Amino acid sequence: MNAPTEPAPATLAEALGYYTQMVLIRRFEERAAQLRALGLVPGFLHPYIGQEAVAVGVCSALEAQDVLTSTHRGHGHMLARGADPSRMYAELFARVDGCNKAKGGSLHMIDKTLGFLGANGIVGGGIPLAAGAALQLKRQKSSAVAVSFFGDGATNEGSFHETLNLASLWRLPVLFVCENNLYGEFTRQDRHQTITDIADRASSYAMKGVVVDGNDVFAMREAALQATEQARHGGGPTLIEAKTYRHKGHFEGDMARYRPKDEVEAWMRRDPIILITEEITQKLGGSASDIEEAKAKVETQLDDAIAWAKERPHPLPEDALDDVFANSYEGAALL
Amino acid sequence: MSATYAEAIRQALAEELERDPNVFLIGEDIGESGGVFGATKGLWERFGPDRLLDTPISEEAVVGAAVGASLIGGRPVVEIMFGDFAALAMDMIVNQAAKIHYMTGGQLCAPLVVRMVTGTAGATAAQHSQSLEAWFVHTPGLKVAVPSTPEDAYVLLKEAIEDPDPVIFFEHKMLYSKRSYVPLATSESSSSSFGTGRIRREGSDVTIVSYLKTLDDALQAAGQLELEGISCEVFDPRTLVPFDRDGLASSLAKTGRLVIAHEAPVRAGVGAEIAAIAAAECFDLLTAPIARVGGLNTPVPYAPEMEHFTLPDADRIASTVRSVLEPREPLSASNHKEV
Numbered sequence: 324m325n326a327p328t329e330p331a332p333a334t335l336a337e338a339l340g341y342y343t344q345m346v347l348i349r350r351f352e353e354r355a356a357q358l359r360a361l362g363l364v365p366g367f368l369h370p371y372i373g374q375e376a377v378a379v380g381v382c383s384a385l386e387a388q389d390v391l392t393s394t395h396r397g398h399g400h401m402l403a404r405g406a407d408p409s410r411m412y413a414e415l416f417a418r419v420d421g422c423n424k425a426k427g428g429s430l431h432m433i434d435k436t437l438g439f440l441g442a443n444g445i446v447g448g449g450i451p452l453a454a455g456a457a458l459q460l461k462r463q464k465s466s467a468v469a470v471s472f473f474g475d476g477a478t479n480e481g482s483f484h485e486t487l488n489l490a491s492l493w494r495l496p497v498l499f500v501c502e503n504n505l506y507g508e509f510t511r512q513d514r515h516q517t518i519t520d521i522a523d524r525a526s527s528y529a530m531k532g533v534v535v536d537g538n539d540v541f542a543m544r545e546a547a548l549q550a551t552e553q554a555r556h557g558g559g560p561t562l563i564e565a566k567t568y569r570h571k572g573h574f575e576g577d578m579a580r581y582r583p584k585d586e587v588e589a590w591m592r593r594d595p596i597i598l599i600t601e602e603i604t605q606k607l608g609g610s611a612s613d614i615e616e617a618k619a620k621v622e623t624q625l626d627d628a629i630a631w632a633k634e635r636p637h638p639l640p641e642d643a644l645d646d647v648f649a650n651s652y653e654g655a656a657l658l
Numbered sequence: 659m660s661a662t663y664a665e666a667i668r669q670a671l672a673e674e675l676e677r678d679p680n681v682f683l684i685g686e687d688i689g690e691s692g693g694v695f696g697a698t699k700g701l702w703e704r705f706g707p708d709r710l711l712d713t714p715i716s717e718e719a720v721v722g723a724a725v726g727a728s729l730i731g732g733r734p735v736v737e738i739m740f741g742d743f744a745a746l747a748m749d750m751i752v753n754q755a756a757k758i759h760y761m762t763g764g765q766l767c768a769p770l771v772v773r774m775v776t777g778t779a780g781a782t783a784a785q786h787s788q789s790l791e792a793w794f795v796h797t798p799g800l801k802v803a804v805p806s807t808p809e810d811a812y813v814l815l816k817e818a819i820e821d822p823d824p825v826i827f828f829e830h831k832m833l834y835s836k837r838s839y840v841p842l843a844t845s846e847s848s849s850s851s852f853g854t855g856r857i858r859r860e861g862s863d864v865t866i867v868s869y870l871k872t873l874d875d876a877l878q879a880a881g882q883l884e885l886e887g888i889s890c891e892v893f894d895p896r897t898l899v900p901f902d903r904d905g906l907a908s909s910l911a912k913t914g915r916l917v918i919a920h921e922a923p924v925r926a927g928v929g930a931e932i933a934a935i936a937a938a939e940c941f942d943l944l945t946a947p948i949a950r951v952g953g954l955n956t957p958v959p960y961a962p963e964m965e966h967f968t969l970p971d972a973d974r975i976a977s978t979v980r981s982v983l984e985p986r987e988p989l990s991a992s993n994h995k996e997v
C-alpha cells in the first residue's frame with residue numbers, strides 16, 4: 324500500500340475554488356435540513372456534512388467525460404461534480420423541475436449531463452454500476468474513467484468484493500472511493516469489520532489501495548489524480564480509502580447518541596472546512612475577506628436556488644405513469 | 659395487554675427468546691440501537707449480544723447464515739430493514755431456504771423467520787417502498803404471513819418462529835404505531851392461525867379481501883359504503899401461504915362478489931392468485947366479475963401527489979366496490995354480434 328506522494332502545491336485561486344465548493348455543499352445540506360424541518364422536503368435526507376473534502380478533492384481531478392456513481396449520501400458528490408443546486412432543491416421539494424422530475428428524491432438524484440449516474444438507495448448498489456460504466460468506456464476506447472463513491476459499511480456487501488475482483492481482472496478504468504466515516508448507520512467500524520484500513524482489501528484483488536486523509540481536500544485531489552492517471556493509461560483500478568467523519572447523524576433526525584463525545588469533538592476539530600481555511604489564510608496568502616466573499620457568494624447562490632425551487636409547480640398525480648418505460652407500447656406495458 | 663404493532667412484535671420476540679435458547683435475532687442495527695423502526699428496542703439490554711446479533715451490511719451472508727444455523731437446530735429470526743433489500747438475499751431465500759426440505763427428501767429443514775419491513779412510509783421512493791410479497795408466495799417452500807393488527811403480529815410471529823419451515827413475515831411500516839388489545843398467549847392457546855382468515859367486518863353484498871395496511875383502507879371504505887347502503891364483508895387471510903380457501907368460499911357464499919385490495923402492484927400480484935382461486939373454486943357462487951385494486955404497475959414515485967396516485971386508498975377501494983355492484987346488462991343482442 325503506497326501513500327500518495329506530497330500533493331503539488333495549489334494556487335490561491337484553486338484553493339478558493341475548492342473552498343467555495345465545500346462551503347456550497349455544507350450550506351446546501353444545512354439549509355436542506357432546515358427546509359425539511361419546515362415541511363418542504365417529504366423524504367429522507369442523509370447529510371454529507373463533514374465529508375466535503377472527499378467529493379471536492381476527487382471531482383477536481385476528473386475530466387468532463389468521466390462518469391460517477393454515488394450513494395444515499397450523494398448530494399455532496401453531485402454538487403462537487405457541478406450540479407445545479409436549484410434543480411436539486413426542486414427535487415428535494417418533489418417539484419416537476421427537480422433533477423428527477425420528482426420521481427426520485429434525495430436517494431436517487433441524478434444529472435446525466437455531468438456523467439453523474441445517480442445516488443443510490445441500495446448500499447453497494449453503485450459499485451458494480453461504476454465498473455460496468457468503466458467497461459463500456461474501455462470498449463469505446465475512451466480515456467475517460469468511472470468513479471464510485473461508497474461508505475465503509477458498503478465494503479461488507481458482496482457487490483463490493485465481486486466488483487473489485489472483476490475490475491482488477493479486466494483492468495477497468497475505475498476509481499473505488501471508499502469514504503470511511505467510521506460508521507455504517509449506527510454501527511461503528513470495529514463492530515462491522517475486523518480491519519482498520521479498508522484499503523487493505525485491495526490487495527486481495529491485486530489492486531492498488533491507498534489510505535488518504537479524507538478531510539484534506541489537497542490530499543484527496545492528489546490521490547485521485549494519481550489513480551485517474553493510472554486508469555486512463557490502462558493501469559486498472561485503484562481503491563482509495565478516505566478517512567473522514569460525518570458530523571451529523573446517519574439521517575436527518577438521527578441524534579447519533581451512539582458516538583462517543585470525545586470522538587466527535589476530535590473530528591470536529593479536524594473539520595475539513597477549518598483545515599482548508601487555515602491552508603488558505605496561513606499558507607497561500609489568502610485573506611479573511613477572500614473567505615467572507617466566497618461564503619457570501621454561496622449564500623446568494625443558495626438563496627436564489629431555494630427561491631426558484633419553492634416556486635416550481637408540483638407534479639400532476641398522473642405524471643406517475645410516465646417514464647416507467649422508454650417505450651411503453653402506448654401504455655400497453657403499464658396494464 | 660394494550661400494545662402497538664411494534665410492541666406486539668417485541669413481545670412475541672421476547673417470549674420466544676425466553677422460551678427457546680435456540681431462538682436468536684440477527685440483522686442490521688437490530689441490537690444495541692433497537693432497530694431502525696424500533697421493533698427490537700430493549701431486547702438487547704435484556705437478552706444480550708449472544709441472542710441479538712448486529713451484523714455488517716451483508717444481506718446475503720446474513721440470511722445465508724440464518725439458513726445455515728437453522729439446518730442444525732438454530733431458530734433464527736432475521737430482520738430485513740426494508741423488504742426491498744431482500745433482493746440482495748434472494749438466492750439464500752429462494753434457492754436455499756425454500757428448497758432444502760424438499761431437495762433433501764425431508765432430511766433437513768430451515769426453520770427460520772425473515773421479518774421484512776414492507777410498503778411505503780410516505781415519500782420513501784422506489785427502493786424503500788415496495789410490497790414484494792408475491793415473489794415469495796410464488797416460491798414453493800416458503801410460508802408467508804401478512805399481519806394487519808397488533809394481535810396478529812404477536813400471534814403469527816410466535817407461530818412463525820415455532821414453525822418448522824421458513825416463514826417470510828411482512829410488517830408494514832405504517833402499522834408500527836397502530837394500537838389495540840393483544841391477548842397474551844397462555845400455555846393452552848395452541849390452535850394454529852396460519853391458514854385461518856378472519857372476517858374483520860360482516861357484510862352481505864361484497865367480500866373485500868385485504869391484508870397489511872390496505873386492510874385498514876378496506877375497512878374505512880366499508881364504513882363509507884355502508885352510508886350508501888352497500889354492505890361489505892372484509893376478509894383478512896392473515897397468511898398468504900397457506901391461504902384460507904374455505905374462509906374465502908364461505909364469505910363468497912354470503913356475498914357472491916369479490917374485490918381484492920393490496921398495496922403491491924396489481925399485475926401478477928397476490929390478488930391475481932386469489933381471483934383465480936375464487937373463479938376456479940367458487941364460480942357458482944359469483945354473481946359479478948371479480949375486481950382487483952392495488953398499486954399501479956409503476957415503481958413507487960417520490961412526490962406525494964404521484965405516490966398517492968399509484969397506491970390504493972379507501973376511496974379507490976370504495977369506487978371499485980361500487981363498480982362491481984353496478985347492474986350489468988344481461989346478455990342480449992346488443993352485446994352479441996348479429997350472425
Ligand SMILES: Cc1ncc(C[n+]2csc(CCOP(=O)(O)OP(=O)(O)O)c2C)c(N)n1
Nearest residue numbers: 396444445446474475476477506507508743
Ligand atoms: C442493501 C442495503 N442494506 C441496508 C440499507 C440501509 N442503510 C442505508 S445507509 C446504511 C449505512 C451505510 O453505511 P456506509 O456504507 O458506511 O455509508 P454512510 O452512511 O456512512 O455514508 C444502511 C445500513 C440499504 N439502504 N441498502
Ligand SMILES: [Mg+2]
Nearest residue numbers: 474475506507
Ligand atoms: Mg460509513
